[in-house]
Amino acid sequence: MPLFAALRIRTISDFGRFLPGKFWFVMFRIHLCRKYKLSSAVIAVSALMEEFLNILSTILLFVVIFFLVSHDPLTRYALYVFLLLPFPLVLMHPRVFQWFIKIIARILKKEYIPSRISYGYLLSLLSVFFLAWIILGFGFYLMSYSVYPLSLDYFLPLAGVFAISWAVGFLVIVLPGGLGLREAVLSYLLSFFVPLPIAILLSLLSRIWLIGGEVLTALIFRFVK
Numbered sequence: 001m002p003l004f005a006a007l008r009i010r011t012i013s014d015f016g017r018f019l020p021g022k023f024w025f026v027m028f029r030i031h032l033c034r035k036y037k038l039s040s041a042v043i044a045v046s047a048l049m050e051e052f053l054n055i056l057s058t059i060l061l062f063v064v065i066f067f068l069v070s071h072d073p074l075t076r077y078a079l080y081v082f083l084l085l086p087f088p089l090v091l092m093h094p095r096v097f098q099w100f101i102k103i104i105a106r107i108l109k110k111e112y113i114p115s116r117i118s119y120g121y122l123l124s125l126l127s128v129f130f131l132a133w134i135i136l137g138f139g140f141y142l143m144s145y146s147v148y149p150l151s152l153d154y155f156l157p158l159a160g161v162f163a164i165s166w167a168v169g170f171l172v173i174v175l176p177g178g179l180g181l182r183e184a185v186l187s188y189l190l191s192f193f194v195p196l197p198i199a200i201l202l203s204l205l206s207r208i209w210l211i212g213g214e215v216l217t218a219l220i221f222r223f224v225k
Contacts, residue, residue: 001036007221010029011214012032013028014218015214016028026043026048029047041105045101045113049097052091054167055088055170056129057126057132057133058163058166059081059084059088060130061130061133061137061163062081062164065157066078067079067082070156070160074157094122098114136159137159138155140158140209141154143202143206143209144194144202147201150193150194161193164185165183165189166182168185170182183204187200187202
């Protein structure tokens with residue numbers, strides 16, 4: 001598949017996240033990939049792995065920032081999260097993950113596609129997701145700075161709370177795009193660093209900021225050939 005075609009499919013199908021159930025973006029992606037004759041099972045498994053790495057990277061970022069770099073009231077929460085890290089790292093191992101996929105395929109009576117992906121390669125992908133969340137977190141810091149004066153020392157804490165609030169919102173299946181819950185979690189965590197009214201305002205603006213970025217990106221790749 002050409003790179004720009006993959007980017008186009010990725011950005012357009014992402015709007016399926018705003019529908020209840022969280023799985024519609026996978027269905028959209030499978031539909032858009034039919035042109036390239038890719039197996040629906042391959043697309044579904046890759047989407048599952050993508051979201052797993054996405055969530056794991058946000059958890060890892062939160063732990064690194066508040067457990068190793070920054071020491072403040074959220075360090076206690078980071079310790080609890082740190083104690084849970086071994087579970088997803090074991091689950092990410094190809095043998096364990098393939099076993100999990102095989103069970104799902106059997107339950108759904110779908111084709112099982114074995115993968116030769118290595119654990120080292122998955123860890124390298126995890127580092128890419130980790131870096132992407134740092135960049136996104138810096139964007140969130142700049143957006144926050146435009147509303148409320150914050151020193152650069154707040155960059156990493158804001159990146160950490162922004163990432164973990166996204167993960168919490170995504171994991172609640174019944175809420176489209178984590179609507180409401182993500183903002184509530186982000187407001188609470190931001191209140192450790194800024195006044196509560198400002199925290200609520202920033203959490204609401206972050207939703208508009210993210211959707212605006214997704215729409216702009218989708219439009220760009222929609223017309224790029």
